[in-house]
Amino acid sequence: SQTIHQWPATLVQPVGSPLSLECTVEGTSNPNLYWYRQAAGRGLQLLFYSVGIGQISSEVPQNLSASRPQDRQFILSSKKLLLSDSGFYLCASDPGGEKLFFGSGTQLSVL
Amino acid sequence: TQLLEQSPQFLSIQEGENLTVYCNSSSVFSSLQWYRQEPGEGPVLLVTVVTGGEVKKLKRLTFQFGDARKDSSLHITAAQPGDTGLYLCAGAGSSYKLIFGSGTRLLVRP
Numbered sequence: 184s185q186t187i188h189q190w191p192a193t194l195v196q197p198v199g200s201p202l203s204l205e206c207t208v209e210g211t212s213n214p215n216l217y218w219y220r221q222a223a224g225r226g227l228q229l230l231f232y233s234v235g236i237g238q239i240s241s242e243v244p245q246n247l248s249a250s251r252p253q254d255r256q257f258i259l260s261s262k263k264l265l266l267s268d269s270g271f272y273l274c275a276s277d278p279g280g281e282k283l284f285f286g287s288g289t290q291l292s293v294l
Numbered sequence: 295t296q297l298l299e300q301s302p303q304f305l306s307i308q309e310g311e312n313l314t315v316y317c318n319s320s321s322v323f324s325s326l327q328w329y330r331q332e333p334g335e336g337p338v339l340l341v342t343v344v345t346g347g348e349v350k351k352l353k354r355l356t357f358q359f360g361d362a363r364k365d366s367s368l369h370i371t372a373a374q375p376g377d378t379g380l381y382l383c384a385g386a387g388s389s390y391k392l393i394f395g396s397g398t399r400l401l402v403r404p
Contacts, residue, residue, distance in 0.1 A: 187336070219394075226300075226382060227337070227394040243392075273336050282327060283384075283392060285336025 185210040186260030189274045189286030196293055202247075202261040204289050209255070213279040216247055216257040221288075227273065233257060269293045283286045297321070298385055298395035306401040307373055315368045315398045317383035323393075324386050326359055326366045331380040373402045 329337035343359035
């Protein structure tokens with residue numbers, strides 16, 4: 184079965200600092216990969232999705248970027264964090280187009 | 295832009311009570327999924343409904359997809375404290391992307 188590894192679980196960063204969140208997938212190949220952000224107790228906002236290596240689609244204009252250097256690796260980055268970047272970030276994989284498998288998430292607090 | 299609205303946003307009930315959560319949109323979806331999420335964790339898929347009018351049951355949970363494939367409901371019978379969590383509906387359109395609803399936070403008190 185598929186496993187999504189996401190780290191770190193919790194991150195506290197100062198405003199203006201860089202960000203790098205990594206997500207790796209095991210148990211599947213050539214999955215569609217996604218980054219979502221979630222406000223506390225609310226729905227998920229799609230930030231980026233990727234259908235293959237080097238292919239990134241951005242859903243909303245923002246201070247973040249994504250990269251997919253390998254088939255099962257998806258990275259979320261920022262050069263300078265803003266207060267509004269705080270939130271719960273979730274990586275997800277969609278290997279067969281049927282359902283999403285989610286990682287355990289990263290709680291980012293920008294202070 | 296496709297949007298999914300869930301209601302209610304928050305529900306606090308006593309153990310043993312029944313409840314229904316609604317997921318509504320003005321858009322048609324090819325399928326609709328329901329997820330449940332625990333605090334600090336990622337959502338976990340409960341069910342996928344594909345056909346208009348489809349009804350699926352998962353123990354005490356009953357899921358229904360509207361005839362026009364624009365809405366869905368989740369009914370829980372005899373709720374238990376273990377049902378507590380955030381329930382999210384998500385609609386699949388013509389692309390790879392799932393559109394998530396705004397979420398319903400359920401608290402079942404013992």
